[in-house]
Amino acid sequence: MKRIRELCLCWIWVSVDKTVSTLTAIWDLMYETFDISSALVVAPLRVAKYTWYDEVRKWDHLNELTVSVICGTAAQRKAAVEAEADVHIINRENLPWLMENYPGLRYDMIVYDELSSFKNSQAKRFKAAMYYTLRADRVVGLTGTPASNGYMDLFGEYKVIDKGERLGRFITKYRNDYFSPDKTNGHIVYSYRLRDGAEKAIQERISDITVSMQAKDYLKMPECLYIKNYVEMSDKEAKIYKQMKRDLIIPLEGDEEITAQSAAALSNKLIQMANGAVYTDEGGVQTIHDHKLEALADIVEQQNGKPLLVAYWYKHDLARIKKYLSENAGVEPVCIDSEDAIRSWNEGKVLVGLIHPASAGHGLNLQSGGSTLCWFGLTWSLELYQQTNARLYRQGQKETTVITHIITKGTMDEAVMQALEQKDTTQNVLINSVRAEIKND
Numbered sequence: 001m002k003r004i005r006e007l008c009l010c011w012i013w014v015s016v017d018k019t020v021s022t023l024t025a026i027w028d029l030m031y032e033t034f035d036i037s038s039a040l041v042v043a044p045l046r047v048a049k050y051t052w053y054d055e056v057r058k059w060d061h062l063n064e065l066t067v068s069v070i071c072g073t074a075a076q077r078k079a080a081v082e083a084e085a086d087v088h089i090i091n092r093e094n095l096p097w098l099m100e101n102y103p104g105l106r107y108d109m110i111v112y113d114e115l116s117s118f119k120n121s122q123a124k125r126f127k128a129a130m131y132y133t134l135r136a137d138r139v140v141g142l143t144g145t146p147a148s149n150g151y152m153d154l155f156g157e158y159k160v161i162d163k164g165e166r167l168g169r170f171i172t173k174y175r176n177d178y179f180s181p182d183k184t185n186g187h188i189v190y191s192y193r194l195r196d197g198a199e200k201a202i203q204e205r206i207s208d209i210t211v212s213m214q215a216k217d218y219l220k221m222p223e224c225l226y227i228k229n230y231v232e233m234s235d236k237e238a239k240i241y242k243q244m245k246r247d248l249i250i251p252l253e254g255d256e257e258i259t260a261q262s263a264a265a266l267s268n269k270l271i272q273m274a275n276g277a278v279y280t281d282e283g284g285v286q287t288i289h290d291h292k293l294e295a296l297a298d299i300v301e302q303q304n305g306k307p308l309l310v311a312y313w314y315k316h317d318l319a320r321i322k323k324y325l326s327e328n329a330g331v332e333p334v335c336i337d338s339e340d341a342i343r344s345w346n347e348g349k350v351l352v353g354l355i356h357p358a359s360a361g362h363g364l365n366l367q368s369g370g371s372t373l374c375w376f377g378l379t380w381s382l383e384l385y386q387q388t389n390a391r392l393y394r395q396g397q398k399e400t401t402v403i404t405h406i407i408t409k410g411t412m413d414e415a416v417m418q419a420l421e422q423k424d425t426t427q428n429v430l431i432n433s434v435r436a437e438i439k440n441d
Contacts, residue, residue, distance in 0.1 A: 009115065009141040009161050011212040019144050019341075020057045023062050029109065029138075030086055031064060036108035038086065040132065041382055043113035045071070045091040046364070050339075070094060092117060095128040102366040111315050112160060115141035119156040121171055122239055127231040129160045144390070145383040149425070151202055152179065152193060166205045178202060216279035220391045222371075224393045228417070229299070234410045240288060241273050241411060256280045267412060271293060274411035275377045277316045285316045288401075292376060292406045293324040299374055299404060300329050300352060307345070309336070309353045309371030311388050313377040318354060321376060325352060336366070338418070345369035355391070366391040371399040376406055378416040382423040 010018065022041075027035045041052055049071050057063045058235045068085035079096060081102060088107070090098060092114075093196040098105070110132050112118060118126050132143065133139050141161045153173045158167045160280050168174045178201065179192035233241060244250050249265055258280050260266035272278040277287045300308055310333070312318050318335075322428040325331045333352040336345055345353050353369070357379050373392050379385055394403040407413040 006108040006138045007209045009210050011146050038107045039109040041089045041111045048089050048091040092125045096124045099128040099131050109138040110136040112141045115143040115157050118160045119153045121156040123371050222400050227404045229406050237289045263333045268432050270412040274408040274413045297329045309373045311375045357388045364391050367397040373405045
């Protein structure tokens, strides 16, 4: 009998609870229709360790599912793999380890949570994922940000699910079929743009296995407000900023300097300067201005005792925020980087919480603790930006969510904000094109 394969890629907006929905589907396939007897969930580390496991314990109808989390030391992972369980959960970094140590292991169903992290088809995790995809009867991909950097991201994501049936087996052919060189320098191509008609063609190719759901379409969500709070450097501070931009170097007292060896390094330095401080070549920190800190203190005061979540990017931002708010606002900020801190935040015991988008962008449910987020420093990554916003603006949020961006005028902040907005537009067009026709009863 020919083996039947069922594939699905779900673009489920980050505020929709995709975890319990997927677990319910697994339960149904195991205990109602008896179509599968084993499942593997691959997720980011924190999500793998806590979120999936906690959801099984939270819902009565999932209590029959037995779960084993393959994380920790090699001995702990070995014990977890060999434990009898309906669902094995593993963080994506350990997937190559699983393939190398248990090459004969096969799962009836594979779920890739945050599928966008598999867009690099050359990465070890991608190759390990393909190994398990080829052996599974059912493969599901979950992501709320399928194309955070444009349609080029889709190649790896769909190949993990369908082995290249829709967008091809090789990235070069996919690029040649649907894209043209955009920014170039001689024979070097820095970026690509979609060919005429390529957008529609890609959408048609992937539509048969793609389901898209956004919270606003299926949930009664409170309003989400996006605010830009501008600050401005003095003439002296702006002169230093422009000097760095023009000369790629700023001499400091003594032998210290601030230099940039490439366009990427310069962008990084300029974003730091927009935030108010920058790393020197020797690893020190040179303060440029405190305007963002002053604006943040004003926002804390305007909260009138309501909790505020603050997203920062650089370590010197973290240190400066904690010191400034302690000395000038009488507030002791708390880093939301542990289970105890998360619990305290959700219980309303934290007035100002600090999070880094790269470590808190996935899997944290913080909506119970507050509804206001402030971006002290921005990120170029649309995925991290949207995922961080969704820590508050998600299912279960009962109040209007306010997301404020502190932006320094005339700096890279404005370019980053514009880039995030443009990427968001591209991604929304893509998501809307394959939106599921699901009717609410």
